[in-house]
Amino acid sequence: MNNRILTHEQIEHIAKRIAYQIYETNVDEKEIVIAGINGGGLQFAKKIATILGKITDANIVLCKVDMDKSNPLKSGVQTSIPEADYKNKSIVLVDDVLNSGTTLIYGTHHFLKTPIKQLKTAVLVNRNHKKYPIKADFKGISLSTSLNEHIKVVFEGKNNAVYLEE
Template identity: 40%
Template sequence: MGEQKNYILDKKIATKKLERMAYEIAEQNVGEKRLILAGIKDNGVAMAHYLRKLLQSIFPGDIDVIELNLDKRNPGEIEISSTENFDDAVIIVVDDVANSGKTMLYALKPFLQYHPKKIQTLALVERTHKVYPVNTDYVGVSLATTLQEHIFVEVEGGEVTGAYLV
């Protein structure tokens, strides 16, 4: 028998959190013509695609999804799936869990050579002990955890199926 998972979000609640964040994105970006959802590989990309689907009925502008590929443990080089010009764009960096803020901070790097109109951040689960100066703009759930605890988000078929604490 495998270890028991301590779920903090099930599929139904995770879906509701993502729906609420989609509405928050639409509300915070009224009048904008284009959003770029920059998903951090792997779960962040799946969440970005899901958010795009939710936003299509409530946000009148264009919504693009791009992929950011970086080593979360030792971020250095960041691969980006699009080399378009991000000047005057609204960019939302999407990840499953915001731990120390390090991944989000490094994920901003490819956009710094441009002049985006706004850069916002989104995480389904945010831990409250940040080490880096990154504020998460859209948060599904915020948890106070110990440094020894880890949060895992499960994604199947492009949908979040749960999040648990180990």
């Protein structure tokens, strides 16, 4: 059974709210790196980056973060921009769903190998099943779900939605 928990309009509103929160946290920055984890995280990061570009004069750099989500330790983490482009910068690591925290913790670890100004995290849905000490600094919604339930995020043009699948 699928239950829609976020509509397209709600996702748009959340992206706008998070973009403003990121702006407030980085109001004096000349450049902000929005690093989206490939998949839903990258799609959500693109939305946030677009909105940020309209509300700040800071240069917004979109970075794709690639890893094997099932085994990030083995695959490692790659970014679409070189280390020099995010060194000493403010970075926001974005994912669609924070479940166990595995993806965010490995993404965070990758960026922390380089001197940076600050690192924040943003997620659309926070599920509260963390096995790592990582939190979302900016979050759309928090859901208390069972481990049997699955969150499905769909980014399809004007039909974006989040579903709870049982």
